[in-house]
Amino acid sequence: MKKQTVATFRAAKQAGTKLAMLTAYDYSTAKLVDEAGIEGILVGDSLGMTMLGYDDTLPVTMDDMVHHTRAVTRGAEHALVVADMPFMSYHLSPAQAVENAGRLVKEGGAQAVKIEGGAQFASEIQAITRASIPVMGHLGLTPQSINAFGGFKVQGKTTQAAQRLVDDARAIEAAGAFSIVLECIPSELAAIITEAVDVPTIGIGSGAGCDGQILVYQDMLGMYGNMAPKFVRRFAEVGDMMKTAFADYRTAVQDGSFPAPEHTFAAPSGTFDGVN
Ligand code: KIV
Numbered sequence: 681m682k683k684q685t686v687a688t689f690r691a692a693k694q695a696g697t698k699l700a701m702l703t704a705y706d707y708s709t710a711k712l713v714d715e716a717g718i719e720g721i722l723v724g725d726s727l728g729m730t731m732l733g734y735d736d737t738l739p740v741t742m743d744d745m746v747h748h749t750r751a752v753t754r755g756a757e758h759a760l761v762v763a764d765m766p767f768m769s770y771h772l773s774p775a776q777a778v779e780n781a782g783r784l785v786k787e788g789g790a791q792a793v794k795i796e797g798g799a800q801f802a803s804e805i806q807a808i809t810r811a812s813i814p815v816m817g818h819l820g821l822t823p824q825s826i827n828a829f830g831g832f833k834v835q836g837k838t839t840q841a842a843q844r845l846v847d848d849a850r851a852i853e854a855a856g857a858f859s860i861v862l863e864c865i866p867s868e869l870a871a872i873i874t875e876a877v878d879v880p881t882i883g884i885g886s887g888a889g890c891d892g893q894i895l896v897y898q899d900m901l902g903m904y905g906n907m908a909p910k911f912v913r914r915f916a917e918v919g920d921m922m923k924t925a926f927a928d929y930r931t932a933v934q935d936g937s938f939p940a941p942e943h944t945f946a947a948p949s950g951t952f953d954g955v956n
Contacts, residue, residue, distance in 0.1 A: 688760070818863065903919040
């Protein structure tokens with residue numbers, strides 16, 4: 681499989697080939713995702729919840745993002761690696777946005793960054809792309825705005841809100857975004873936006889009309905508690921498998937069946953004579 685780039689993402693939309701993305705936050709998961717042929721890996725700020733145990737993404741820092749991005753890029757040979765810009769890392773000015781996007785590329789090895797928000801961040805997107813760093817946009821239920829939204833709610837459910845999202849998509853495409861994540865908006869609206877822009881849309885909870893899909897890997901593997909958002913399909917029950925394996929290990933340690941002779945090391949006879 682060839683290395684994925686922003687150019688291959690654009691070409692996929694033109695060819696009508698769907699793009700599959702997953703999140704990853706560490707080397708070994710990134711390697712498995714990459715070896716499965718997934719086109720893009722997002723080092724999402726969802727790591728605040730899935731890896732660090734926060735209630736939301738707001739406490740995630742630039743240092744957290746650089747640390748996890750560096751691990752993921754070591755494991756991703758072919759997938760395009762996009763790193764999230766965390767809350768308050770691009771809100772102050774285009775200069776702040778460029779500086780922090782630069783860290784994710786220079787220190788983390790990311791090929792692109794993702795920014796939540798529409799037309800209000802056009803200047804930041806323009807400034808980052810001017811620095812030759814590709815930007816993925818993110819519209820709809822943007823989790824960094826949960827306090828403004830009043831919770832995790834489907835967006836774009838009125839004519840006005842829907843039009844604003846279409847305008848936002850056009851604005852961030854014009855500012856230079858190479859792709860746009862559409863999170864939790866009605867599927868009909870996601871299809872309208874997908875038609876309205878030339879860059880690939882990547883949906884999560886936004887239906888099959890998008891140019892690609894993304895899921896948080898712990899959600900699709902059943903590893904993240906019992907919370908199951910409506911839009912997630914569980915492709916495996918890895919959480920249950922892990923719990924069973926951990927419990928089996930504990931039993932084996934307690935009953936002495938692990939480690940067995942084949943798991944132990946020996947030395948030539950007599951080696952330890954006189955050792956006391
Ligand atoms: O942080 C994240 O994982 C995301 C995806 C859900 C799109 O932004």
